[in-house]
Amino acid sequence: MKRRSLGLVAAAAVLVLPLAACSSGGSSGTDADGNTTINWSVWAGSEVETAAWQHLADMVHEEDPTITVKLTTAAWPDYWTKLPTTLAGADAPCIAGLQMARVQQFANYFVPLDDELDAAGIDTADFDSSIITALQADGKQLAIPYDLGPYMVFYDKDAFAAAGLDEPVDGWTIDEFETAAKALTSGGKYGFAATNAIDAMNQWGPTIGGDQAATEDGKLNLTSAGQEKTMEWYASLVSEQGVAAELATDSSDGSQFLSGNAAMYVTGPWDMINVKDQAKFDVGVVTLPVGDAGPGTAVGGSGFGITTKCSTPDVAAKALAIITGKDAQDYLGTQGRAFPARTAEQSTWYASAVDGAQETLESALETGQPYLSTPTWTQDGLSFSQGAISVINGQSDAKSFLESVQSSSGSAG
Incomplete structure (x- = not known):
């Protein structure tokens, strides 16, 4: 399938924001028995969307009982207007949602994941290369994608x-x-x-x-x-x-x-x-x-990254691997919440969507352009x-x- 690289948006100049210092605050915590709670923040526009994210949070605990993911959601516009304060505060989430259009704006609040990927078992080759690139800043991977798609x-x-x-x-x-x-x-x-x-x-x-x-x-x-x-x-x-x-x-x-x-x-x-x-x-x-x-529209995509306030980034990387993993993306595709960023799982969205959706989505991708934004x-x-x-x-x-x-x-x- 031919399409223009979404990575073009990542070429925008990075807005310099105050770098949030590492903290042992509310982003995560480990008890005496070695059990860790990870706070995860993402947007949701309905009860079914919130339920879908909670399902992924539960998947983490089911796969690794030593990790509990505490989910917080906000409506789309509220999430972005509050995020600068949220990420700078003592109670910043350990994992947060990040859309490609806002990578440059929030780059300094997220930890580069390149050194965490192998240890967490995340292979970027499993994902659509365009959205992988679009979630980078200065060549560093700031988030692992869960979806992409055209309007x-x-x-x-x-x-x-x-x-x-x-x-x-x-x-x-x-x-x-x-x-x-x-x-x-x-x-x-x-x-x-x-x-x-x-x-x-x-x-x-x-x-x-x-x-x-x-x-x-x-x-x-x-x-x-x-x-x-x-x-x-x-x-x-x-x-x-x-x-x-x-x-x-x-x-x-x-x-x-x-x-x-x-x-x-x-x-x-x-x-x-x-x-x-x-x-x-x-x-x-x-x-x-x-x-x-001529034909064309914007193509967007989103993912999850580890914030600089996370005091347990190694544990957060394990959780990140699960919520962006095969089973999670199968689930999101089946529910219709995401056209999976993992290429092998994209058929799950096609199978659950309305009739004719596959042909339309593929046609839109053929003429789609990267969603362009500012810092x-x-x-x-x-x-x-x-x-x-x-x-x-x-x-x-x-x-x-x-x-x-x-x-x-x-x-x-």
Whole structure:
């Protein structure tokens, strides 16, 4: 399968953060009998996601009864806004989730794993090489991946049938998407669920305007002609075409789609677990429609690393090997929580996903681009989300908004 290396994102300049000192604080602890408790922090957006992570935590204790993993979860946006304080504090977790888009921002808070891999029995050759590289900084492995995947359009098959529409096929066009969205908008329900997250610019930017919200060298790119075109088109879905509901507050969790109030939503393979648990309708997946810049979307991925506050990194490495191991990735794939980063386990996601998902995911990977970000991506994303609602709702113009976010960024080009 041919695809561009996700490692391009790792070329961004590292943001220099205060290096957290080693500590014997709350990250882990060993009792007199040699039993160790490891604190593990990761994001979760639903009860089923939390249950999936807890299952992995339990797997560690089952395989090695001397290790107990204590799980802490937070919603996606909260996890990233609180993480700098969390990692700098006395109660920092021993193991923490790390997404490729934020490797550069948090690099100095994670221990390079290269010396730990052999002892823990982790062979990076077992993983997709692109996401392995994307979780490196300065050539050092900071996290072991559990997933990767491109953005796709999840859609309500029942709504398409009720509107008398043929289901979309991979390679469909923006015109076909807009036509379908208009036909699906009726009776208080909408054709598409929009979001005010900066992710939308990387989801749609490659095909609408031909670029993403960041450049390959880690500079914010919101004032490019391509990003302005992408933002104007995206906002038009709400403010002009009326095929997506106006946004009142943060809208990035897919609830409109899962509740049946929007017929299409853009997300990744990691959300299959929530679709299977919450959607009360027949779900299909299809590639993002093709715009003027040709087919393409961003491809992301995540993993887990050992923090610099961990006082028992050798034990944490053993736990890390289990939660990113074959059995764990088989489980995550089967549950639909991850398209496994371990290549031999990727078939588990295909087997459990909705019909047609394998062909769509493989097609999206063929034209996918590495998810590009800045070393200040969390703050850039927060600045974007705070002002994007007024643009999407037609209350302010895209150009001025994008210029404002760009000028306030510490990673402006």
